[in-house]
Amino acid sequence: DAGVTQSPTHLIKTRGQQVTLRCSPISGHKSVSWYQQVLGQGPQFIFQYYEKEERGRGNFPDRFSARQFPNYSSELNVNALLLGDSALYLCASSLDPGSSYNEQFFGPGTRLTVL
């Protein structure tokens, strides 16, 4: 079975632009979470989606938004990019929001560089 997939692998944008990152969860998983990982730090929670609805939001500005599609894939959108948005964006999938820690699986991430 394929694991969590994310696209693109790498992305370079300039300040003020908008970006869309994509995530496909493991087959059968209905919950998707997004994390931002700045170099040298641990991942920080951004959003969780389940059954196309937002179930949790971290401490990120409104420039960050996400959505989940009927096939449970998800997109993360970031508007008005800032240099500080440069990071590895990780997607994690699980069967449902209540899945235990050992039942959440991360994708390889999308490396976003903002110039």
Added chain:
Amino acid sequence: LAKTTQPISMDSYEGQEVNITCSHNNIATNDYITWYQQFPSQGPRFIIQGYKTKVTNEVASLFIPADRKSSTLSLPRVSLSDTAVYYCLVGDVSSNTGKLIFGQGTTLQVKP
């Protein structure tokens, strides 16, 4: 969720046993201790989870003293491929909302 404190970095040599200790003085009764491993440019991967005493799987062992205010991840006979960042997380897994809280982690460098 309880705050965790880990060493920023550790060095080891191939074939040695590595022990990484995590402090979690404010751990709650329902909290479990979970360790993740992350290689460069990859997402974190679950290693092991425990509540008390000792847990062992094919990858690592987790030692938790009776007061549960700390825990030690033990990696037996490390190899170069064990070079990674190791994160200690503490939280109530029964009411997990999918929000994992990571600290800075411990960067383990295994040398030949």
